[in-house]
Amino acid sequence: MASAQTGRTLFFFEKPSAMRQLQRFFRAPTTVCVAAEGHLLAAEEPGAIRAEWKPWRFEALPIAVERIPVAYARSRSGASHAGKVEAIRAALAGVDRVIIATDPGREGSMIAWEVLEHLGYRGRVDRLKLGALDEVSIRRAFAALAREPDSGERDYAAYLEALCRRYEDWHLGLNGTRAMSLRLRPPAFREPWRFGGVQTPTLAILADLERRIRDFVPRDFFKIALPVEAEGGAALTLWHAPKERIFAREEAEAIREAASAWAGPLAVAQRDVRRPPPRLFSKDTLARRCAKRFGWDPQVTAGYAQDLYDRGFLSYPRTESEHLPEAQAGDAALVVAAAAGILGLPPDLAPGPDAIVVRRGPRGHYVRDPGEHHAIVPLRKVPRPGEVGPEAWRLWDLVARSFIAAHLPDGIDARTTVSAQVATPLGPKRFAVTGSVVRAPGWRALYGAEAEDDDPVPGKARQDDEPAAGRLPPLRDGAPARALDARVETARTEPPRRITRGELPVVMGRLVDQVEDPALKRALENPVNPNEPKGLGTAATRDAVLPKLVKSRYVALARGKDPAIEVTEAGLAFIDAVRRVFPAYGDPVGRAVFEADLAEIGRATTRAEAARRAEEFCRRTRGRLDALIAAVAGADRLAVEGAPSPAPGRAPTPAMIAFATALAARKGVRLPRGLKTSAAVCRGFLDAHAERREAPPPGETRPPTPAMLRFAQALAREKALDGLPPEVEIDHAACRRFLDAHAARSTGSEPRAKPVDRSRGKRGSDGTAAPRRTRRPRAVRRTADAGSVPP
Template sequence: MRLFIAEKPSMAAELAKCLPGTASRKDGYIVTDGGVVTWGYGHVLRQAEPGEYDSRYEKWRAEDLPIIPADWKLLVADSCRKQFAVIKHLIEQANEIVHAGDPDREGQLLIDEVLDYLHNEKPVQRILLNALDEKSIKKAIADLRDNRDFFSLKQSALARSRADWLIGMNLSRAYTLAAQRAGHRTTLPVGRVKTPTLALVVRRERELEAFKPADYFTVKADFQHVNGVFTAYWKPRDNQAGMDSEGRLADAAVAKRLINAVETAAEASEVILCETSEKKEPQKLPVSLSSLQVMAGKKFGYDPQTVLDTAQKLYEKKLTTYPRSDCEFLPESQHADAAAILGNLRETGKCDLAQWSDGAEPTIVSRAWNDKKITAHHAIIPTTVKCNLMTMNESERNLYILIAQAYIAQFYPVHVYDQTKVEVSHAGETFTASGRIITEIGWKAVYGADTDDKKEEDGATLPAMTKGDAVTLLRASADKKSTKPPQRFTAATLLAAMKEIHKYVKNPELKKRLKDVAGIGTEATRATIIRELIERGFLIEQTKKKYLCPTDSAYLLIDALPDEMTYPDSTALWENILHEMAQGSESLEDFLTGQAEFAADLCGKAIGLTMPLQGEHHCPQCGQGVLQQRSGRNGKFWGCSRYPECRASYDDQGDAPKKPDYPCPRCRQGELRLKNGKNGNFWGCTKFPACRATYNDKEGKPALPER
């Protein structure tokens, strides 16, 4: 018996339809002439909690950290026990197994871990389902691969899962305990990707708080050439006075002198440089999940999770390919489907898709068709299944059009234009101008103004001129402008920052290395991470544009953690290692050893951490904790938040700690209490033996020295 194990029921149902014979549904599986199909519900197995390794870890204690499992333990998820029993029974009956998890790192692991858990030794093949339409599934069935080819991908997923456990379980406990010692009644979840993502928003908010607008001047001049008038912008010298650190002219007096010198100069002006070169701009690539999320966020205001959920629905309706893809390229073999897909899009009615498809040439092969850029999945594109836009809801329709638009653009020519650069010498100063003449609109006919991101001085139309031509100054001006504060993140722009994390890395060498790495997190997890930060109260969305703002808890967490955890340098480097591990060039064991050492180091830093105290009543004994109301055998009392390190306790008096009648004048941390000694009653400090202050008893009071 051949057994197919799909990741979820919907995928299993579509797979069964494409196998020979009539499909017969049973409890937890489907029987066909071509094999039996069963399914999981995502991760059937879960990572064991610390308390499931050892019951002493059920209570959070700093002295137990770090917790490093010697042998990693998986447990069957409670919600999946019945289905797991079905899978186990079917594996025992099968003589051949087909791994049908999603074609990505996580999809590879969640079926492999079940097979490993059950000590399967039967042959396993791998099917890569990048689309759920009949043609794609049947093609995938005919092209099964040996599952051993994907061992490195599984190792990468396993490394990610275990690293998240090591960082999350240990550092969340360490820094939560540190916060609680300072009186904060909160839990501080620390995550390998989650924390540096939150830190991006915290730092952006602090940039805004500290921002002070600064004035600067843009100097430009209009010149008359025999063939027409054009505007050129002043180019400062290398040693120009009055410039700020960003290379802008910030000194008003210098700007005024410059304009005066330019306008009063008697000498003639001359074109000292005139270069024209042909530029070609290749087709914008098809979309990955991240690029789709960013585009939809900017154009429609959709949050990343909505985009993922909607793309998943389009995939399950067989209208688009696998949505959790980090790839923007396409396999060369799929170019043969272009005519059919474009033909379907022409029939979508009186809409942009039909118009764009009419102008497409299916024989064009853009840079997107590149087998060397393909791993387990490819860019998100329309399938060969015809769509009816009228049956879609608004978000489905908008996303389908974005996906199809990017696909159609591959069948338009490259965008071609002539770029001209001009320099003019006048009054000893240099002015520059540039302009372009489009000679072939190409794929930009599909996008129009959406791709028009040229600078102000880059879009001018220049008269025909050559080097050495004379020009005449008509006027000069200095436009006063002010620097603008950085914009707050939205969910979409924060996701883009996670993908382009090299821009936020401090180390310049690491920044270069990480430029080509796909950021932190994965296509499937970035949206979830942002949503969790909002749901757990670390970020809130404000205004109609849903700008993300950090809460007090976010500041507390980020300020408590060392740079190693809040800056993305380490996380981005880890992601790079995981990527290389998927290619087979990194070791799982070495990576996890490094993660364990990192967790141990940061747990050690948490022990000596000083955090701002939260609470009205600071502990008079240790001075480092706060008194918190508790319940004991004899009713309410007040104890120090640093217990058991500090065992200070005070009676309750009107929902407040009763202040000591006689604070110790020597140590100023303890209090004097009546004791009985060999020679009768005396008063001693509660901090004994650290403080050995003693005083005679005088009518029930300590005989304190007069001040």
Template sequence: MRLFLCEKPSQGRDIAKVLGATRRGDGCLIGTETTVTWCIGHLLETAPPEAYGDQYKTWSLDHLPIIPVQWRVEVKPKTAAQFKVIKRLLNEASTVVIATDADREGEMIARELLELCNYRGPIQRLWLSALNEASIRKAMSSLKSGLETFPLYHSALARSRADWLIGMNLSRLFTLLGRRAGYDGVLSVGRVQTPTLRLVVDRDRAIASFVSVPYWGVDVHLSSMGQPFIASWLPPSSGTDEAGRCLLQALASRTVQAISSNESATVLSLQTEHFREAPPLPFDLSTLQEVCSRKLGLGAQETLNIAQALYETHKATSYPRSDCRYLPESMFNEVPTVFDALLKTDSALRPALGSLDLSLHSRVWNDAKVTAHHGIIPTTEPANLARMSEQERQVYELIRSHYLVQFLPHHEFDRTQVELKCGEERLTAVGKQIQVQGWKDLLHDAAEEDEFGQKSQVLPVLQQGAQCAVNDVELKSMHTAAPKPLTEGDLIKAMKNVAKLVNEPRLKQKLRDTTGIGTEATRAGIIKGLIDRGYLLKKKRALMASAAAHTLIEAVPVAVADPGMTAIWEQALDEIEAGRLSLDAFVAKQANWIAQLIARYRSLTLAMPIEAGPACPICNASMLRRKGKSGPFWSCSHYPDCKGTVPIRKETRRP
């Protein structure tokens, strides 16, 4: 019997339908010679510390570091019944086809089960980019060898074990150090979550320390041949900051008077450049999350859930957890089929599709830039828009439009910069003249406008020496603005582009082409976990770090919270996936690093924001706030040598 092992029941049903496995069994679908079964996400989990010894049930510095010699996994209690089904089917299987999600985590979900159940038979890999029937049949015709994707499993195991070593050991270490300093909460530390948290803490600090500075500008309203335009004053360097802003109100006021006394300004020079903007590429998951945060106000996890539903439930779009925005050359042949499916999905598209050129071969078709997955695009089969929620439809239309613009011309425009002189003052004006609207006919994003940081205006036809009439002069009083709080979309972008935040030149170069902090599949979950733990607070779209988050970032070693270090770890996982680094070598290095950190920090005294307590009634030492079965109380800081306690009155308890 050939057994297909899927990641989710819905995925199993889609594959079983194509295979003709229609007879229902216990946790599976059965065909003539084929059975399809499924996990329910991860059926197994890495065993907790107490599984390696009863001594670890109590948190103690004496027990750290905890480094397993033989790693263990445990069956999740909620899905134990399905595990038994899969174990029975594996005993009967002659061949297994891994049909879980085509990524690192999907590989691990299947391979851990095969290993725990001691399956030793042949293994093949079904590599799906979409769950519509045509895509499944295409993938069935080109099954991969199990050996080809095995390194993905070791990469996922390395990630899992590194996360365990850092999370279990450092969370216990800093929680215990916090308790010693009187902090009664848990200080949770994670390989990815802590550097991610630092990004928000750093932004909060930048906002809190920001001091607004007043500055002044002068806009000069000019006209030539009856056509008005606006020029800006170029202040002398002696009165400006590094950004060229005038900091002297008196200087700006004198300039207004000086320019007002002139009737005209003379064109000193003008330069025109022609620009061609290629259509934006189809989405990868991070870019989709950024755009959905900005345009639709969706959280990162919300966007991922919607993209997963469009892929899994509606069969409308391709695999969502992609880190690639390009498409394979071979898929160019499917364009007419995709267009036909889009038209059947939404007949209102007919006018828009009529303006597209299906022969255009944009930069998106590039085999050299396609990774394990391609960009997120519509599938070759019609979808049912009526079954989609409003948000699902909005996200679907974004994905669709980014595919369709590949068949429109470049957006072309001329940018002209003019320098003028008015009396003794220098002015500049920038104009944009659109020559070809191109893809912006279909996809227009106001946030992507103003790419040169200038007001968009059409300048009159000017030439050197031309005289322009001065119609009005405007003094503008402004203030420098504090950095804005991060949104979830901003945080996803910062996690992905972490190289920009690293100052050390060699590390910065190494990180330039890596995936940054986390992966496409994990970033949304990391952010959600930080929100759920109370480290991140969300106010409308803005994220802010809680007091506990600031405490944690101040307490942990710089290396643990360094985004650059985390991205280097991700690079190591890629090396394992490529077969250039072994799983054991990576885990041993992580274990050694953890042991060194614990040895260095176990005697650290944390400076925690602790509520001041009374003096101990027995030894007069300071008292620390503790949490007991009946609520908080004051306990002597010399415990257990001194067991003095004082109850906390109700009115003094924290809200």
């Protein structure tokens, strides 16, 4: 689009709320503002590109294009964005400079650039990077814009990185899902096997953990308690609980016997232990804390944080960093004062400029370069009572207290350790106990009883606590003591903990904590920013992975405030198939390294360099795609025993549970986990076992459709029946007879129309029609691949 040299400038925003925040600072006849409200363009469906790509046929794979055509996206209400795009086209008339003011990051850049590319705009483009929407941050952003004449060039590189990510998502999701479903999916699983560049290795992490949990065999281990009496009659109990656990009872008994006769001096060591405040919040750690404390889904947390950002109360929330730039240390006193004032904190918890503690370096809170976006912090603008909803206030309060705590003194504990060396036939053994007293609460006074220790590493077994006592009697170093007795106590090893919904984004971002191999840990180091090791996905996209895995029935969520994630049989079978056919896609570390290479596109300093890197990436993507299809073509279908995957949902009826229990007892098989709480698990078990074992005549084993079952359940409730008969749950003909009988009585006259099987005609994970014999998932939101990847 040609642009007249009139000096007009267009500001391109992501949301009207942000546009209103900035319009307070500039209003001129030569300035025009537009707001996109999300992605306005979406990638075309394969069937719309070529008619032969609409059916699911393995012979048509791979489906690959040089440039993904785009169409107008739709709003949540279903309205087309065509009008908004055309309004932006009109606004661009006569504009020779565009300032992109969308949210910082790749997605924000793409929202604007995809429209500008689609409309053919060729004028100057600059990037306004808004880390926050308060007045101070906005003025700083404009000052930075004036100092960066090439901001548009670098932002175009970020756009191309986002475009390449979607290019890969579109091609891998489309081809991988069809190939795996058509060629490798066992008959026991009816849902399509959805495939994705990030979700598949994420599932691999969960599947590996699931295998370790299922294969875990608990073992008894032993600790030895040694009650002793010291001078003056002081009594306490020492413990021998080494990190290298004692699994042989004979060894424990030998130590106990020697300890029971012990007498000698006690070693008493006292020292002060400093406890610095925890790190500031990144998007993932904030999601984890809110899940643990409030039970929020990470996407709920992200929504509240985004709203607070849009209103100028929080800094940009989609960040991977837990640090602040050193240049912002001077703002701390004013922000603390504003937050402490609205929270009503006493003076000792609202330090003034002279009492502010600034911790610098990687172990502190301020570093030279915190990355693309710094940690989530409050701003000088604070929400007044009633200005935000109660949930948003809880989130702001959590972030504000974290920031204030980061500038308060360390907590100090006086720690006393009492120990004794006992000679045994197995060598000298140490018995000890530790007691701690708070000498100075420091930052912990801000939280009171809610002060939390560091969160454990997700997916790891719980660590044994050091033997501790609430209070220790006063003792001097070297005080003589003697054993009163000694006993062996038995404990049991525990399996690794399942990763929870709130922890998964942290696991994806800090993959380095999940690996033990030193070589793999080195591979995950990030030389560009050592504080942010390589991980899976981006902070902006990790929240969306778990819903996709749940929808695909690869995982199920347990109950609880922050539910644990359990991998289903379908998820385990899918990962087994991926690793058998194309191991690279089931390797989380390899994927993290691959994504780090992808991020290099966004670090290009010129448009030409970014285009060259993007072209090379797309070429590699098409090569990987060809290799994947070839590998699937030469592989055998995976043989899996068992029922289809469990899925979250309603509980089964008592009749279903009774039927399943009878089948299991008669055939000598175990009921699957979750059968008594999930109707999907129970129905899957009945489908797999009742049909095969009862051997009904051909043509009568087809299960009822979901629509028929919903209709039958509604009729059962209407007629106050005690659930559905078990055969109705699993047999199409029986369900048909039930509907005919009860629907006719319900109307009092003619039978109701035959229920429609609405599973027909739904679309697969790539948005195209699924095979006729496969139950179709609902259409998913289209991905936008606006503009064009460089050829």
